[in-house]
Amino acid sequence: MNLDFFRLMLPELFLILIIFILLIIKIGDFVKQNTYLINIVNILFVLNIGAILLCFNNGELFSGMYISKSIFSFEKLILVCGSLIIFLLSHHWLKNHKHLAEFYILIISSLLGMEYMISSGNFLMFYLGLELASITLAALVNFDLEKKKSSEAAMKMILLSAFSSGIMLFGISLLYGTSGSLDFDVLKNSISANKLNIVALIFVFSGFAFKISAVPFHFWTADVYEGAPISVTAFLSVISKAAVVFVFISVLSPLFNNLYFLWNYLLIGIIALTITIANIFAIRQHNVKRFLAFSSIVQAGYILLAISANNSIAQSSAIYFIIIYLFSNLGVFAVVSAISDLYNKEEMKDYRGLYKNNPMLSWALALSIFSLAGIPPAAGFFGKIFLITSGAFTGNYALIALAVINLVISLYYYLMFIKKIFIEENEYPIEKLKPGLNVYLAISTCVCGILIIGFIGEIFEFITRLFVN
């Protein structure tokens, strides 16, 4: 049993180990130089990736509270790789920050919460993971203490996330009342279409729609993304969103399988609203971070489209899209954060004429944006195809048509951004950037990912096989 504990919970235990190492380093003040600490954490994360690769195991701990499956290990692997890329791309900001160790401790705690949330088998474990992820994220949003925008964003985030988790808890309490258990296995069979369960479903669902920032619950997203430091914005828009999607796929859709018809109606309404309204808002943005916030809301809508189909092929295509989305969105964030860290420029109009002095970075940015928009050579195209075809399984062609129309609308603002970079003139274009080795590493990883993943169908088959196991 003891060996099982270490074998199954290895990804989480490794993160806890990293947190403790960082705490000891911070308290003892052993590492004076920020760059050394950055390298230590990066190396530990590479080791962590290796550790997760070793332990694709099935099993459960604490009488079903913690469940380990190979698909969960794969999801954790995606989250850890994404965090490592974020650490690399925000190298310049981290290098000069005087509270570096705290930043790492908070962001790794949040990651730990997400991992527990993914492999939870009980609502108690799930709630603990959720709160560990969201409370530390609110503290991270306020990491630049003296910035007015940061503290306002953090205030909005903590109040709204506490409110939404309160609503979700009320739904959970109603589920407990009808079935007398909090285990997902027991709940799965006892949920039926009585009125109390339907109310509970709506409460739980709205709590989740807030976390994934689907449209009626999206108002916090743009403000928080704009106010947060840019590496935290990258974490929020990629890792945190990916974790919630994984929870949707592997925890919530099986749990509410008996109420599938209602679940489907809720999803269809939310998808239609999300992709349409967020698209319209994205057109009129002037700040790059707000623009990326609305673009990420639209992408979440497309992911929900695949989740609504509720079969294993659709779910594996959602995970496949998450990998592509991670590379393309982090590719954009790598360039944006380099410009923001070195020149403190975050407005769209500052990007005019970027191509003049930074041709390579401009091409990387353009490729990532093409991938987000879904233009063929980039991987985003294949991801979108998988999402939309798997959404079409349900036979809801009106929704698919709406999604495709919105793809065309989204091309407009993505291409406007590219036009600014390559064609428009600027009197004072951004000078030649030298972001350093780590940022180049992050950018080239993302570019390689975008170019290669679309052509490797084996990844999709691999994910589908993991679902069967």
Place this chain on the structure above:
Amino acid sequence: MREIGIEQLLVVSTILFFIGIYGFITRRNMVTMLMSIELILNSVCLNFISFNKFLHPDKLDGIFFTLFVITIAAAEAAVAIAIIINLYRSFKSIDIEQADELKY
């Protein structure tokens, strides 16, 4: 005199829940909004305990969940108060209407 049953407790907890939502939406003071959230969480605790006591007295799931909800509510309030104090330093106010740097 009638015994207090599950109906009375559930009515109280539902009323508390909606008072909390109403307070969160209408109040403009950040600390009061935080208090409204605490009302919501307390109504959840009341729900869990009454379900546990009257419907499923053989197991203790609900009571354990309540303990964790109380603990996490305290942690959440601590972080929220820290953020609000930091916000007060730069905005000189805890009125939510005053914090309007971020607009579209």
